[in-house]
Every structure is written in C-alpha cells, then in structure tokens.
Amino acid sequence: MAQRHGIETALLKLRLPVLLTQCGLVAERTLRAFWPAGSVLMLGAALLMLGVQDYVGVELVWAAGAIFALALLATLYIGIRRFHWPSRDEALVRLDKTLPGRPIQALLDEQAVGAGDSASAAVWAAHQQRMADRASRAQPARPDLRIARRDPFALRYVAMLALAVALVFGSIWRVSSVTEMTPGAAQAAVGPTWEGWIEPPRYTGKPTLYLADMDSDVIEVLQGSRITLRLYGQPGELSLVESVSGRVGELPPAADQMHEFDVNQDGELRIEGSGGAEWAIALIEDELPGVEVTGPPDAEALGQMTLPYSAHDDYGVVAGEAVITLDLGAVDRRYGLSSEPQPRDDIAVPLPMPIAGDRAAFDENLIEDFSQHAWANLPVTFSLVVEDAAGQKSAPAEFKAVLPGRRFFDPMAAAVIEMRRDLLWTRENAPRISQIMRAVSHRPDEVFRSETAYLRFRTILRRLETMMDYGLKAEQQAELSQAMWDLAILLEEGDLSDALERLRRAQERLAEAMKNGASDEEIAELMDELRRATDEYMRQLAQQQQQNGEEGEQQQMSENSMQMSQDDLQRMMDRIQELMEQGRMAEAQQALQELQQMMENMRVTQGQGGQSPGEQAMQGLSETLREQQGLSDQAFRDLQEQFNPNAQSGQSENNEGQSGGQGRGQSHQGQNGQNPGENQGQGQGQNPGQNQGQGQAQGDQQGQGGMAENLAQRQRELRDELRRQQGNLPGGGTEEGQAARDALDRAGRAMEGAEDSLRRDDLAEAIDQQSEAMEALREGMRALGEAMAQQEQQSQPGQGMAEGQERARNRDPLGRNAGSNGSIGTDENLLQGEDVYRRARELLDEIRRRTGEGERPQMELDYLERLLDRF
Numbered sequence: 001m002a003q004r005h006g007i008e009t010a011l012l013k014l015r016l017p018v019l020l021t022q023c024g025l026v027a028e029r030t031l032r033a034f035w036p037a038g039s040v041l042m043l044g045a046a047l048l049m050l051g052v053q054d055y056v057g058v059e060l061v062w063a064a065g066a067i068f069a070l071a072l073l074a075t076l077y078i079g080i081r082r083f084h085w086p087s088r089d090e091a092l093v094r095l096d097k098t099l100p101g102r103p104i105q106a107l108l109d110e111q112a113v114g115a116g117d118s119a120s121a122a123v124w125a126a127h128q129q130r131m132a133d134r135a136s137r138a139q140p141a142r143p144d145l146r147i148a149r150r151d152p153f154a155l156r157y158v159a160m161l162a163l164a165v166a167l168v169f170g171s172i173w174r175v176s177s178v179t180e181m182t183p184g185a186a187q188a189a190v191g192p193t194w195e196g197w198i199e200p201p202r203y204t205g206k207p208t209l210y211l212a213d214m215d216s217d218v219i220e221v222l223q224g225s226r227i228t229l230r231l232y233g234q235p236g237e238l239s240l241v242e243s244v245s246g247r248v249g250e251l252p253p254a255a256d257q258m259h260e261f262d263v264n265q266d267g268e269l270r271i272e273g274s275g276g277a278e279w280a281i282a283l284i285e286d287e288l289p290g291v292e293v294t295g296p297p298d299a300e301a302l303g304q305m306t307l308p309y310s311a312h313d314d315y316g317v318v319a320g321e322a323v324i325t326l327d328l329g330a331v332d333r334r335y336g337l338s339s340e341p342q343p344r345d346d347i348a349v350p351l352p353m354p355i356a357g358d359r360a361a362f363d364e365n366l367i368e369d370f371s372q373h374a375w376a377n378l379p380v381t382f383s384l385v386v387e388d389a390a391g392q393k394s395a396p397a398e399f400k401a402v403l404p405g406r407r408f409f410d411p412m413a414a415a416v417i418e419m420r421r422d423l424l425w426t427r428e429n430a431p432r433i434s435q436i437m438r439a440v441s442h443r444p445d446e447v448f449r450s451e452t453a454y455l456r457f458r459t460i461l462r463r464l465e466t467m468m469d470y471g472l473k474a475e476q477q478a479e480l481s482q483a484m485w486d487l488a489i490l491l492e493e494g495d496l497s498d499a500l501e502r503l504r505r506a507q508e509r510l511a512e513a514m515k516n517g518a519s520d521e522e523i524a525e526l527m528d529e530l531r532r533a534t535d536e537y538m539r540q541l542a543q544q545q546q547q548n549g550e551e552g553e554q555q556q557m558s559e560n561s562m563q564m565s566q567d568d569l570q571r572m573m574d575r576i577q578e579l580m581e582q583g584r585m586a587e588a589q590q591a592l593q594e595l596q597q598m599m600e601n602m603r604v605t606q607g608q609g610g611q612s613p614g615e616q617a618m619q620g621l622s623e624t625l626r627e628q629q630g631l632s633d634q635a636f637r638d639l640q641e642q643f644n645p646n647a648q649s650g651q652s653e654n655n656e657g658q659s660g661g662q663g664r665g666q667s668h669q670g671q672n673g674q675n676p677g678e679n680q681g682q683g684q685g686q687n688p689g690q691n692q693g694q695g696q697a698q699g700d701q702q703g704q705g706g707m708a709e710n711l712a713q714r715q716r717e718l719r720d721e722l723r724r725q726q727g728n729l730p731g732g733g734t735e736e737g738q739a740a741r742d743a744l745d746r747a748g749r750a751m752e753g754a755e756d757s758l759r760r761d762d763l764a765e766a767i768d769q770q771s772e773a774m775e776a777l778r779e780g781m782r783a784l785g786e787a788m789a790q791q792e793q794q795s796q797p798g799q800g801m802a803e804g805q806e807r808a809r810n811r812d813p814l815g816r817n818a819g820s821n822g823s824i825g826t827d828e829n830l831l832q833g834e835d836v837y838r839r840a841r842e843l844l845d846e847i848r849r850r851t852g853e854g855e856r857p858q859m860e861l862d863y864l865e866r867l868l869d870r871f
Contacts, residue, residue, distance in 0.1 A: 009132075014095070014104065017140045018088060021095045024143030025086035031145055033083040037075035039159040044068045046162035049170035053178055061178070094141045103131035104138070192233030192274045198263075200225045203389035204315050211277070219279050221263045223286045224390055229259040229271070237274065243267030244281045289313035289394040291320065291351075291386045294363065299404030303371030309351070309364060309397070313388045316359035320351030320386035322366055327400055330379035336422025336429050344374060351384065372485055374424035376405030412447055413491035415440065416457075420484040427472045430464060437461045448491075456487050506533040507596050514585045514592075527577050534569055569595075594862065613730045614788040618781065620725050621744075625777045627718050628751075631711060632770040638707055639763040711766075712758035719751040729784070736787035743780035747773045844868075 047053070053061045096104040111124045147156075196211035200222045209219070211229075221244075231238040239254040244267035252259070263283060270278040291311040298306045311317045324347035331337055347370065354362050370376055384397040408414040419436060422429040440447060441457060448454040460483050467476045510526045518526075572595050579588035726744050730737070754769035850856065851864045 013136045014092075014138060017095055017138050018091045020140035022086055022088065022091035024141060025091060025094060028143040028145060029083055029086065032147055032150060033079040034076070035147055035151065035156050037072060037079050039156045040068060040071045040075055042159040042163040044072075045175070046159070046166040046170075048175040048178060049163075049166035049172055051170065051174040051177070054174070065178075095138055098141045099134060099138055101131065101134065103135040106131040107135060192231070192237040194229065194231050194238055194271055194275070194277075196227065196229040196271075198225050198227050201390065203318075211279070214279065217278070217280055218282055220282045220284055222284045223263065225263045227259075227261055227263060227269070231255075231257045231259075231271070233273075238276060239272045241268075241270040241272060244269060244283070286388070286390050286392065287314045288392050289317050289386045289388045291317075291384045291394050291397045293382060293384060293397055293399040296399075297382075297401055297404055302369075303376070303404060303406030304367065304369045305404040307366040307368075307382065309366060309384055310362070311351075311359075311364070311386045311394075312361040313386070314360065315389060317353065317362075317386045318359070318389050320353065320384065321348055322351055323348050323383045323385070323396075324370075324375070324403065325381050325383065326375050327379040327381050330400070336418070336432065337425055339426050339428050342426045347373065347375070351386065370403055371406035372481075373403070373405075374421065375403050376421070378403055378421075408488060408492050410492045412440075412453075413488040416484055416488040416491065420481050420488070423477060423484070424481050427474075427477055430468050430472050434461065434465055434468065437464070450490070453487065453490050456483070456490065460484060460487065503530075503533040503537045504596075506530040507592060511589060511592055514580065514589055517585075520581075523580055524577075527573070527580070531573060534573070538569070613728070614784070614791070617725065617729055618784060618788070621777060621781050621784070624718065624722055624725065625774060625781070628770060628774050628777065631715060631718065632767060632774065635711055635758070635763050635767050635770065638711075639767065642763070708758050708761045708763070712755050715751055715755040715758060715766075715770075719748055719755065722748055722751065730787070730791075734787055734790065736783050736790060740780045740783035740787060743776050743783055747776035747780060750776060 047064075092104055096102050107128060111121065113120070148154075198209040198211065198219070198221055200206040200208070201224045204222055206222060227242075227244075229240060231240070235257070236255050240256075240259050241254060242261070244263045244265060245261040246264045247261060263281060266281060266283045268278065268280050270276070289311065290313070291309060294308045294310050298308075307322070311320060326341070326344070328341070349366070349368055351366055352364050353359065354364065379400065380403040382399040382401065384399075386394045408417050419433045423433055437457070438461065441454070441461065444454045448457070460480060463483075464472075464480055467473070467480070506526070506529045510523070510530055513523055513526050572591065576588050576591045576595070579585075579591060722744060726741065726748075729741060729744070750769050750773035754766045754773060757763075757766035757769055847864055847867055851861060851868065
C-alpha cells in the first residue's frame with residue numbers, strides 16, 4: 001500500500017512537466033500542419049501593406065484576391081486534417097523518452113511474474129521506488145519545431161521577409177484601400193484622390209516626406225528637392241497650382257495626372273478640387289562652399305611645395321582645384337625678363353580631398369613640385385576653388401606668393417637655371433643666352449669642376465645656336481630646357497650624386513640579401529661594399545662642403561637634421577654586421593633602415609685630428625668596463641639557470657636582453673646557433689684589431705671546456721688587457737693619476753679573484769668579485785678624468801679657447817658637444833663638486849622624460865631610445 005502511494009505521489013509531481021510537454025506537442029503539430037496557411041496569410045498581408053493594390057487594376061486585384069483566398073482555404077483544410085490534439089498519454093510517452101530507463105512506463109507497469117513471492121515483490125518494489133525517484137526529476141520535453149524537411153524551398157522565410165519589409169516601409173492603414181474596390185464602392189474608387197512626395201537631394205542624407213502625412217501648413221524644403229504628385233480620378237477633377245519651381249515657358253497642363261518638378265524658390269503648392277490640399281513652401285537654400293589659404297607655401301630645398309588650406313560646406317565638399325597664374329605686375333622685369341613673356345597656360349592642379357571622415361569642414365595640404373616650371377621662383381597668384389555636390393563653386397580664394405622651386409647653391413648651377421628660366425620666358429632670349437654661355441665657357445678651367453659638365457654645357461650651346469639658325473620651335477625649347485635642368489643638377493650635386501647612388505645600391509643589395517637569407521660569405525662581401533661606398537660618399541660630401549663654404553652648407557640643413565661623425569657611421573655598420581652574424585636579421589634590417597634615413601639628413605662633423613693619450617685611455621677603460629659588465633651579466637644568467645633549469649636562456653627576469661645589454665658581453669650559448677665565444681662588445685673600441693683577436697681566442701676556447709671555464713678564460717684576458725692599459729695610463733706624478741692607478745690595481749685584484757671563483761664554479765662569489773672590479777674601474781675613470789681636467793686647466797689659454805669654440809660648433813641632437821674624432825664629451829667638468837651617481841640618475845630621468853614627449857621629432861626620439869637601451 002505504501003508502495004502504491006509513493007507511485008501516485010511521483011505521478012502527481014509529473015503533472016506540470018506533462019502539461020508543458022503537451023503544450024509543446026500542440027505547438028509542434030500546429031506549426032507542421034498550418035505553416036503553409038500562415039505563409040499565404042503573411043504574403044497577402046505584406047502585399048496589402050505595401051499598397052500593391054493601388055498600382056494595378058481592380059480586376060487584377062480581385063483575381064489575385066480570389067487566388068489567395070483559395071490558397072488560404074486549401075492550406076487551412078489540409079492543416080486541419082493533419083492536426084490532431086495530443087493526449088496526456090502521448091505527452092507521458094514523449095516525456096518518458098527524455099529520461100534514462102523509461103521510469104514513467106516502469107511506474108505504470110505491474111509485476112507479471114513472481115507476484116506471490118515476497119523476495120521478488122521486494123525487488124519489484126525497490127525497482128519502482130528507484131524509477132519514482134528518477135521520474136520526480138523529470139523536466140518538460142522540448143518540442144521539435146524544425147520543419148525544414150516539409151519546406152525544402154524555405155517559402156515560409158520568403159513570406160516572413162516580405163512581411164518584415166512591409167512593416168518597415170509600408171503602412172497597415174493602406175490595407176483599407178481594398179474596401180474601396182468592392183463592387184458597391186466602385187464609383188468611390190474612381191473618385192478624385194492624390195498622392196505626393198518631397199524627395200531631398202541624396203547628398204543631404206535627409207528622408208523623403210509624404211505629403212499626405214504633413215499636418216503643417218508650412219513645409220521647409222531643401223533647395224533642389226524634387227516634388228512628385230499623382231492625381232487620380234476623372235481628368236480635370238483635380239489640378240495643380242504651384243509657384244516653387246520657377247519654371248517658365250511651355251508648362252505641362254495643370255490637370256495632368258503626373259507632375260514632377262524641383263523646388264527652387266519659396267512659394268505655394270496647391271491641389272484644387274474635391275479632397276485637395278494646400279501648403280506653403282519655405283526654401284532652405286544650399287549654402288555656397290568656402291575655401292581659404294591658411295598659410296604661405298612652405299618649400300623644401302629640393303623644391304617640393306606644401307600649401308595649407310581649409311574648406312567647408314554645409315553638406316560636404318566633393319572636389320576642388322588650385323589655379324596658379326603668373327603675377328606679371330610683381331615680376332622684376334630686368335635682364336632676361338624684360339621682354340614680353342610668351343603665352344603660357346595657367347597651372348591647374350586638383351586639390352586633395354580627405355579619403356575618410358566628414359568633408360563638411362577639413363584642413364588639407366596641397367603638395368606639388370613646380371621646380372621645372374617656367375614660373376618657378378617667380379611671383380604668382382594661387383586661386384583655390386572648391387565645389388559641393390550640388391555643383392556650386394566657392395568664391396576664389398586668392399593668395400599671392402612666389403612659386404617655390406628647387407634651390408641651387410652652386411653658383412654655376414644657379415646661373416644655368418637662370419638662363420633656363422630666360423629661355424622658357426620667351427624664345428626671343430635665345431641670342432642673349434647664347435652670348436652668356438659663350439662668355440661663361442671662355443675659360444672653363446676656372447668655372448667647371450667636372451669635364452663631363454663642361455662637355456654637356458658646350459653641347460647645349462651648339463644645339464641652341466643650330467636651332468636658332470632655323471628658328472627655335474616650341475618642342476626644341478622644351479628639349480633644351482630639360483637638358484639645362486639636367487646640367488644644373490649635375491653641377492649642383494657633382495660627383496656626390498654618383499657616390500650617393502652607389503651607396504643606395506649597396507644598401508638595397510644588402511637589404512635584399514638579408515631578406516632572401518643569403519650566405520654568410522655573400523653578406524660579408526656586401527657589407528664590405530657598403531663600407532667602401534660609405535667612405536666614398538663621406539669624402540665627396542666633405543669635399544662639397546669645403547667648396548660651398550660653411551654658410552651654404554648650413555642653408556641646406558633643416559632644423560632637425562642629424563649630425564654624425566665618421567666614427568658614428570662605423571659604429572652603426574659594426575652593429576649591423578654583429579646582428580647579421582648572430583642571425584638577428586630583423587633587427588639588422590631595422591638598423592640598416594635607420595642608417596639609410598640618417599645618411600639622407602647627415603652632416604659630417606669635422607674632427608680635430610687624433611685623440612689625446614688621456615682620451616684614448618678613457619675610451620679603453622670604458623670598453624673594459626662594458627666587457628666586465630657583460631661577463632657579470634652572463635655569470636648571473638648561468639647562476640639563475642642553475643636554480644631554474646626550465647627558464648629560457650638569456651631571458652630571465654630583470655636581465656638586459658639576450659646578450660647581456662646592448663654592446664656588452666657575449667651572446668648566450670645556443671642563441672641563433674652562434675658560437676658563444678663571439679663577443680659582440682668587441683671590435684668597437686680604439687684598438688679594433690686587438691679586440692678582434694680577443695674575440696677569436698675566446699671563440700676557439702669555448703668548445704674546449706664548460707661555460708664556467710670559458711668565462712674564467714675571458715675574465716683572465718680582460719685582466720691582461722687592463723694591465724696593458726695601466727702601462728699607458730697618463731697623469732703620472734699627480735695625486736689624481738696615482739689614485740687612478742691604485743683604483744685600477746684594486747680592479748685587477750678583483751678580476752683575479754673572479755677568475756679563481758669561476759674556475760671553482762662558484763658563480764655567486766665570482767659575481768661579487770666582478771662587482772668590486774666594476775666599482776674600482778669606475779673610481780679609476782673618475783680619478784683619471786680629474787687628472788685630465790687639471791692638466792687641461794694648466795694648458796695654454798689660447799689653445800683651450802680654440803678647442804672650446806670648435807666644440808661649440810659641433811653639437812649632437814641633445815645639445816652635447818662633440819669631442820675629437822666625433823667622440824661625445826662636454827666642456828663642463830661633471831665630476832667635481834657633486835655626487836656623480838646622483839647626477840647619472842638625474843640624466844637618466846631626463847632622458848626618460850624626453851622620450852615620453854611625443855611631439856619631439858621622430859629622429860630625436862629614436863636617438864633617446866637607443867641611449868636608454870645602451871645605458
């Protein structure tokens with residue numbers, strides 16, 4: 001009895017899931033049976049809401065209505081026959097299928113065998129109890145609403161799409177127009193009625209207005225809007241009266257059933273007749289676009305002009321044009337310009353428009369190069385005009401200025417350009433130009449630096465005189481002007497152009513080889529070619545600067561031009577070669593691009609000859625300090641990997657890159673497949689040959705022992721190098737010089753201790769000894785700097801003044817003075833009177849602050865970032 005009560009309780013808990021499952025079956029069978037009828041109904045409603053019945057005849061409307069009615073009845077009949085109401089038992093079966101083991105059916109079953117056996121009955125009761133627990137957790141079964149197999153062509157979606165379009169673009173009130181097409185209302189259907197729309201110009205982006213929905217008596221209409229009116233009924237029952245189009249001449253009859261015209265002025269719009277309407281039209285005029293020049297044209301040394309301008313319009317500017325005319329009244333009519341100029345068309349160039357964004361108001365720059373035009377460097381008038389989408393043009397924005405052209409600093413090149421200008425001014429100047437050219441070429445040795453330039457000059461002269469004998473034609477005038485332009489370029493650039501072209505070809509070939517994965521031998525050969533081309537270009541550039549003089553050279557340099565020395569270029573190329581040898585081609589290509597950019601804007605700094613012994617000693621000690629820092633970094637990495645074997649080589653936290661800092665130490669073992677003994681910090685000091693030998697010795701010993709033994713060997717070689725530098729240390733006999741030697745002695749003893757620790761594989765002790773060595777090296781350098789400063793103060797005043805003036809003329813982008821042979825130094829003694837560590841921190845903070853200022857030139861920001869990477 002208790003068992004039966006538990007079963008009934010479980011079935012009572014299933015009432016809600018069974019009811020919801022039964023509702024789902026109703027929805028499922030309704031959709032499967034009546035989806036055709038629903039599709040027909042949605043399609044018919046969509047056509048009525050879109051007003052299709054208003055555009056076809058009454059007979060067609062009734063025929064289509066009869067077809068839709070029959071289709072709806074047929075689909076409803078089929079649906080009713082297919083549909084049958086789901087029973088509770090069907091819902092129980094559907095719900096039971098969703099449960100494992102069919103627990104509901106088990107609850108409804110009775111024991112057929114062993115009912116009289118108590119043990120069997122107990123098992124049956126336990127089974128039903130488990131099934132009751134499982135059935136009590138039943139959830140409503142989800143209905144299967146998929147009918148894709150019954151509708152393979154997705155006709156239901158076509159009907160739904162049509163209904164959605166009708167809801168968006170149609171009106172439910174238009175369905176009522178069908179009632180007017182009944183037989184009893186036939187007479188009313190043919191009565192007078194009308195429809196009308198006001199469509200603004202598309203470029204305005206404004207919506208179309210439906211006149212029947214306009215309640216206001218006054219309608220504001222954009223200029224250029226198009227009004228469309230349709231009159232229905234017997235001819236003459238409705239007529240149109242309007243005064244907004246401004247049409248004149250032969251007009252269509254007012255009783256026409258179709259009217260289309262544009263709104264061009266204020267006025268009224270009236271439909272006369274039964275059911276007519278009347279509106280007052282207020283015109284909103286389309287404003288004229290505007291343009292103005294916002295600044296004078298900015299010209300580069302090579303002749304490219306940048307003219308800033310701004311434009312605006314209420315709906316957007318679509319095009320523009322700049323017309324440049326010669327300002328003849330402002331021309332200095334002397335010499336070759338005294339004659340009347342030959343007629344020449346104005347210069348017309350399109351104004352650049354923004355590719356994206358709003359064109360209602362914008363600022364742009366007209367960038368062109370008119371260096372070879374006849375009006376280059378002559379006064380002209382810029383006239384800018386813009387146009388909007390309606391075809392309206394702005395009032396011309398005029399601006400008077402000199403048409404920028406290329407600047408020639410070579411006197412002979414400037415003279416050739418002036419004769420070319422006179423030839424383009426008028427062909428009547430040909431005899432005068434011929435006389436001047438003969439006078440110039442009378443003593444060529446005093447004028448021409450190149451035999452090639454002289455020969456081309458004489459060729460132009462002979463061709464000019466030959467053409468003059470037969471009458472100079474316009475085509476010949478253009479040919480001679482181009483030849484004179486090429487001659488002026490040759491005279492201006494001289495041999496420098498050939499050297500620059502060779503340098504560019506070498507850079508391009510090297511970049512292409514790195515990109516295509518060339519062999520090491522090929523890359524080394526191309527690198528040597530780049531070095532030779534750079535040396536040749538530097539010699540030609542220095543020669544040109546000496547010929548042009550300091551003032552002319554200064555005029556060619558922009559404010560942001562880079563100032564470099566020969567040593568700076570060599571260090572950059574050494575860095576590129578090191579990156580290539582290490583297999584870091586991406587970084588090498590980036591460094592090569594920086595070198596190309598710097599070579600375009602470079603200024604050769606004039607050195608003061610060789611370095612003094614003190615400067616050589618300081619530079620050697622700096623190299624030794626960097627090498628010691630690199631050894632310490634690698635020892636620290638090896639110590640980290642002992643405690644963390646899974647860490648990636650050379651990428652531990654707080655480590656300075658994979659190479660122990662830029663330009664310091666050696667590459668970590670296994671990086672890019674390079675020999676760990678190749679020391680990337682060497683080869684950049686005062687003694688490249690010696691440093692290179694050290695790197696090769698280290699590389700030979702790398703494969704003979706472990707990493708600790710290799711570090712110990714390198715530490716020993718660095719200690720020997722320090723001893724050699726101590727023998728050449730200046731400042732003997734002074735207190736500061738003796739302090740420097742004592743500090744370097746301590747550094748040597750610390751290096752020896754670090755070497756012993758490395759051979760014992762005691763990396764922690766070795767790092768401590770190396771830190772002491774670096775601190776002693778810094779103290780020795782400070783003492784040596786003080787000794788050098790004291791020695792400089794005791795030198796002759798005249799010599800110190802001359803050196804100060806020379807250094808003041810050579811400053812790097814940060815404003816620091818360039819010392820001898822391009823080394824960076826300062827006229828001030830920063831080592832006295834303050835804590836040098838605090839001063840170093842302040843300098844680093846200042847560099848970081850300037851790096852964060854995005855308005856600084858990109859070249860200066862790159863330079864600051866390289867300083868941070870190195871120090």
